[in-house]
Amino acid sequence: MNRILGYFLPVTLLIAVWWSIVVLFDIPHFILPAPDRVATVLFDRFTLISVHAATTALEIICGLFLGSIMGFTVACLIGDSKRLQSITMPTLIISQALPVFAIAPILMLWLGYGFASKLAMTTLIVFFPVTASTLSGFRALPASWDVTFQTLRPRRVKLFFYVRLPLAIPYTLSGVRVAASVAPIGAIVGEWVGSSSGLGYLMLHANARGQTDLMFAALVVLCSEALMIWSVTNRITLRFDKKYTANV
């Protein structure tokens, strides 16, 4: 019951505040449409919005998956070598420091206006949090554990795959949860820069035609989509989190 309240109470409050502002200040619908107007658009243009929502969802999910796999793999490749980390870290940081807005046009040029460029942008935005978190996981082995395992005279490869890698998994999953919340940015920016489908494209399209209610409807769907993707990611990752969290 508390959980349901936790989800619906803030949403209900937000809608109430939104509605009150529209009514109290008599704001015209092309500046801020009332929630009922947005709901009507959502209902009337359900098919159109659904098609675009599906495109964006696919970009986010595929980007999240690919970025997580790539981030985890890169972290595994460099995680056991301080030298490799010092060589690759500047490149990794640059990949994150450059705003996606700045590199979006280049990616469009290279990968075209289709799905690939949006996937690349989402992957890029997801990649760094997952890599950085996994690397933190490799460094998080308590000193006394390290000493204990050293006395077992382990093979380096065995120690990495049997101990260090599984112990880093909760950190990776924490990175995936952070990445899931920022992944929609990559997809939407990509759609804004150039596309023929997706919620970002729909918002730009509606904006150009003064269809503010459709813009808001797309925004509402995007929020719901982002929330659902994060919730599912959170549920899946927490399940593995418990299994690999060490009692130190």
Added chain:
Amino acid sequence: MTKAIKEVQVNETVLSIDQLTLGFPGQDPLTTISWAIHRGQQIALLGKSGSGKSTLLNTIIQGSLSIQCQTQRVAYLSQQPALLPWVSVLDNVLLGFTLRGETIVSKHLELAHQLLEDVELCGFQYHKTSHLSGGERSRVALARALLEDADLLLLDEPFAALDRSTKIQMTKLCKKLFANKTVIMVTHDPRDALGWLDIAVVLTSRGLRGPFDLADFQNDHALIQALDGDL
């Protein structure tokens, strides 16, 4: 006042330390020590917090030009039992074999089962360690150290996080299972080793003092004097 006791017998030296300076990079050295540990000796290493007791154990494990360790078979137990939560108790006991890439044969399995029985964890073999209490986890780590059949056991306050009754139980187990082993046990509290270890050495900023009779440190005044290096 504590009294120094003479070495009872001189056996084969397992570990010899010659003018080892303990400390951390960029900081003043904590102390410089020389020490020889003979096979079968079981010693409590006392000292104030920050005197370098754990650093000494870590240095012994990691090696140094000032240390000559006659064996590679060293086991280490700390406050944190270092158990992998995703594998069973039995797999944690056999972890050394797995990490060395050695094949686990029925002889090893039988021994592991026997050791788990010895540490009173019979029936826990297939439990996950995340479901065990602190005392049970310490006993799993004990069984793992025993399975390694180490010549030198380094214990860094292994019972510090346990309640008094569990500490007494663990001390009894150690006395029984570590008989004939060479043991160095770091502790703040000599009571943790009472009834098991007889000899104590004290690490101070002026070096290593002792050996002493551990029973002499049961008096708080004597302990404080000793820890302050005022012997």
